[in-house]
Amino acid sequence: MSHEVNGEEILRVQNLTVRLGHSEVLRELTFAVRRGSVLAILGPNGAGKTILLKSLIGAVPHTGTIQWANDARLGYVPQKLDIERDLPISGRDFLSAKASLVGVPKSAIPRALESVGLEQAQLATPIGHFSGGQFQRLLVAFALLGDPTVLLLDEPAAGIDEPGQARLEQVIRRLQSDQRLTVVLVSHELSVVYRDADQVLCLGRQHMYIGPPRTALTPETLQAIYGVPVSFHVHDSI
């Protein structure tokens, strides 16, 4: 039986299966995401977290159903991108392109930049010259253009130094609470997931669990997902 997204839900996924070549990366995944909530996806490398996010934006062929609410507008922040340093695309070229493609005025760019703590003067810089942390914040600003209701983030802080990670996490938390965004976040940071997520989707190669952090992030679940005992410490604050 098929279930439509109801008023409280912004996403409903049913029996999602993704095959890449001969291997089944995701199998019969079913879950729903409430509006304004944070769903964290975690699991070992190769469990299909990135593929799941790409399926949600329609970039990967799949079977099963992915239903977004009619008013869902998606902003996507990919895993660390390898941008050639000498690529002559400035930050302004990059953000202006998005603004133009989604039909928002260029005047929306300063607000998006302010949300992520970047200066307008930095837009003259080629994107290959941005530091890791700056570029990830630029990607969040890119995602914010078009007034999204959902942010999908694929390990946004991977490869960034500790202060940069903390700053980016702070930006995402503030955006989520200020703008009531729904956030779907892939992360390896168990302490961040425990603290920030409303729901956790634990993806293993054999098992899958979903639930609030307190019930999903148990030592037994984590061992079943990762195949080895996993412990983590919950930070009280950044």
Added chain:
Amino acid sequence: MFTTASELANLALSTAIALAAGMIGCFAVMRRMALAADPMSHIALPGIGVALILGGSPLLGALIMLVAGAVLIWAVERRTRIATEAVIGVTFSVALAVGSMITSGEELIDALFGRAGALQPWEFILGLAGSIAVVVFTLRYRNALIVSLVSPELALTSKVQVARTDLYFLLAFALTIGLGLRYLGVLLMGALLIIPAVIARRFASSLNGMFSISVATAILSTVSGTGAAAVTGRQSGPFIVMISGGLFFLSLLWRRRT
């Protein structure tokens, strides 16, 4: 030099083609297709050969073959996920083999290195219209091309039809090659697409900067190469490529942006 109507028409058309090549070449270089331009141009050979056998226009034969080649490359890449340059490599090898079998000696030399001579009015109109189409495409699709270049997934969430944009880009790329074959020939056309854009990439820090430098270099090389050809009575293609190559080596004397 450049006094007769025919010479002026040649100059105007080659400048328009240089403008188109300078612009589309920027995206070709940024999409790491610098080495693909040369083999892609060889796909025109069977079209030229068939056109000559049938008594038709080599330019039309080349354009039809290039467009068909672009669609084939796009379809194979999309279906198999084999990299564009690999599919171009295979298609070009087959096209070269077929082309060399059905094209005779002198015609092959013309096809490979370009041919001087008076333009037919329809050739002028077709060349000009094609060049304008490539420039309009590049300007109109620049945003989609920028975002696709950074990440196809970002493009998807920015309302870009990625596969369609890729096809249009390949067609514009193939069309530009086809338009330049008359002046530069199969062997040299790739150079006009790539060398100006490579020079521009060294110095530009924004897309408009890259367009400006690339177009200026392509037009400078084409106009001066055509002039040198008129003075010496030789073909313009090798002059155009030697001048743009010389500009590239000259550009190495300046430190690139850091």
